[in-house]
Amino acid sequence: MRQEEKKALKKSIENEIAALEKEIKKIESTLRPIKKDCSLDNVAHQGLKQEQNINIQRYEETKKRLNRLKHAHLKVDTEEYGICQECEEEIALERLKLVPESIYCVSCMNELGL
Numbered sequence: 001m002r003q004e005e006k007k008a009l010k011k012s013i014e015n016e017i018a019a020l021e022k023e024i025k026k027i028e029s030t031l032r033p034i035k036k037d038c039s040l041d042n043v044a045h046q047g048l049k050q051e052q053n054i055n056i057q058r059y060e061e062t063k064k065r066l067n068r069l070k071h072a073h074l075k076v077d078t079e080e081y082g083i084c085q086e087c088e089e090e091i092a093l094e095r096l097k098l099v100p101e102s103i104y105c106v107s108c109m110n111e112l113g114l
Contacts, residue, residue, distance in 0.1 A: 001082050005093060010076045013069055013100045020066045027059045068101035076100075084108050 031052070075081040082091050086108035095102055104114065 001090065001093065006076055006081070009096055009100055010073065012097065013073045013076060016100070017066065017069050017073065020062055020069065024059065024062055024066065027055055027062065030055045031059060065101070072101040086112065 072081070082093075082096055083089070084091055084105040085103045087105060089105055091102050091105045095106060102109075104112065
Protein backbone atom coordinates (compact mmCIF):
# COMPACT_ATOMS: atom_id res chain seq x y z
CA MET A 1 0.00 0.00 0.00
CA ARG A 2 1.33 3.41 -0.95
CA GLN A 3 1.93 6.18 1.58
CA GLU A 4 -0.74 8.40 -0.02
CA GLU A 5 -3.30 5.63 0.45
CA LYS A 6 -2.31 5.17 4.08
CA LYS A 7 -2.50 8.92 4.64
CA ALA A 8 -6.02 9.03 3.17
CA LEU A 9 -7.08 6.04 5.29
CA LYS A 10 -5.64 7.67 8.40
CA LYS A 11 -7.67 10.83 7.73
CA SER A 12 -10.78 8.73 7.15
CA ILE A 13 -10.19 6.89 10.44
CA GLU A 14 -9.78 10.20 12.27
CA ASN A 15 -13.08 11.45 10.82
CA GLU A 16 -14.87 8.24 11.82
CA ILE A 17 -13.42 8.42 15.33
CA ALA A 18 -14.71 11.99 15.71
CA ALA A 19 -18.16 10.99 14.42
CA LEU A 20 -18.35 7.99 16.77
CA GLU A 21 -17.30 10.10 19.76
CA LYS A 22 -20.17 12.51 18.99
CA GLU A 23 -22.58 9.61 18.60
CA ILE A 24 -21.49 8.14 21.92
CA LYS A 25 -22.17 11.43 23.71
CA LYS A 26 -25.60 11.53 22.08
CA ILE A 27 -26.38 7.96 23.13
CA GLU A 28 -25.10 8.58 26.67
CA SER A 29 -27.74 11.28 27.10
CA THR A 30 -30.44 8.62 26.57
CA LEU A 31 -29.05 6.14 29.10
CA ARG A 32 -30.74 7.49 32.19
CA PRO A 33 -32.51 4.99 34.47
CA ILE A 34 -36.20 4.58 33.70
CA LYS A 35 -38.37 5.02 36.76
CA LYS A 36 -41.91 3.79 37.02
CA ASP A 37 -44.11 6.79 36.23
CA CYS A 38 -47.69 6.78 37.48
CA SER A 39 -48.84 8.38 34.23
CA LEU A 40 -47.49 5.45 32.19
CA ASP A 41 -49.24 2.13 31.86
CA ASN A 42 -47.24 -1.11 31.87
CA VAL A 43 -47.12 -1.31 28.07
CA ALA A 44 -45.69 2.22 27.76
CA HIS A 45 -43.20 1.52 30.55
CA GLN A 46 -42.08 -1.72 28.85
CA GLY A 47 -41.69 0.19 25.58
CA LEU A 48 -39.40 2.70 27.27
CA LYS A 49 -37.34 -0.10 28.81
CA GLN A 50 -36.98 -1.83 25.42
CA GLU A 51 -35.89 1.45 23.83
CA GLN A 52 -33.31 1.87 26.57
CA ASN A 53 -32.02 -1.67 26.00
CA ILE A 54 -31.60 -0.88 22.31
CA ASN A 55 -29.70 2.29 23.21
CA ILE A 56 -27.46 0.33 25.57
CA GLN A 57 -26.64 -2.15 22.78
CA ARG A 58 -25.98 0.71 20.34
CA TYR A 59 -23.71 2.32 22.93
CA GLU A 60 -21.73 -0.87 23.52
CA GLU A 61 -21.33 -1.62 19.79
CA THR A 62 -20.32 1.97 19.06
CA LYS A 63 -17.72 1.89 21.86
CA LYS A 64 -16.31 -1.39 20.50
CA ARG A 65 -16.02 0.04 16.98
CA LEU A 66 -14.43 3.21 18.38
CA ASN A 67 -11.79 1.11 20.14
CA ARG A 68 -11.10 -0.89 16.97
CA LEU A 69 -10.73 2.33 14.99
CA LYS A 70 -8.39 3.83 17.58
CA HIS A 71 -6.27 0.68 17.37
CA ALA A 72 -6.26 0.90 13.56
CA HIS A 73 -5.26 4.57 13.81
CA LEU A 74 -2.22 3.56 15.86
CA LYS A 75 -1.30 0.83 13.35
CA VAL A 76 -1.95 2.66 10.06
CA ASP A 77 1.63 3.95 9.81
CA THR A 78 3.15 0.52 10.43
CA GLU A 79 3.91 -2.14 7.86
CA GLU A 80 1.48 -4.57 9.46
CA TYR A 81 -1.57 -2.37 8.79
CA GLY A 82 -3.60 -3.68 5.89
CA ILE A 83 -2.11 -7.18 6.15
CA CYS A 84 -4.47 -10.06 6.93
CA GLN A 85 -3.68 -11.63 10.30
CA GLU A 86 -4.64 -15.06 8.97
CA CYS A 87 -3.08 -15.43 5.51
CA GLU A 88 -0.65 -12.49 5.72
CA GLU A 89 -1.75 -11.21 2.30
CA GLU A 90 -2.65 -7.58 1.67
CA ILE A 91 -6.26 -6.62 2.51
CA ALA A 92 -7.96 -4.99 -0.48
CA LEU A 93 -7.80 -1.21 -0.36
CA GLU A 94 -11.54 -0.96 -1.12
CA ARG A 95 -12.27 -3.09 1.97
CA LEU A 96 -10.06 -0.88 4.12
CA LYS A 97 -11.85 2.19 2.80
CA LEU A 98 -15.17 0.71 3.92
CA VAL A 99 -13.96 -0.94 7.13
CA PRO A 100 -10.59 0.61 8.03
CA GLU A 101 -10.31 -1.48 11.19
CA SER A 102 -10.30 -4.74 9.18
CA ILE A 103 -7.71 -7.25 10.29
CA TYR A 104 -8.77 -10.03 7.90
CA CYS A 105 -9.21 -10.15 4.14
CA VAL A 106 -12.66 -11.12 2.88
CA SER A 107 -11.60 -14.70 2.06
CA CYS A 108 -10.19 -15.39 5.52
CA MET A 109 -13.09 -13.65 7.23
CA ASN A 110 -15.52 -15.93 5.38
CA GLU A 111 -13.38 -18.97 6.08
CA LEU A 112 -13.24 -18.13 9.78
CA GLY A 113 -17.00 -17.56 9.85
CA LEU A 114 -16.76 -13.97 11.06
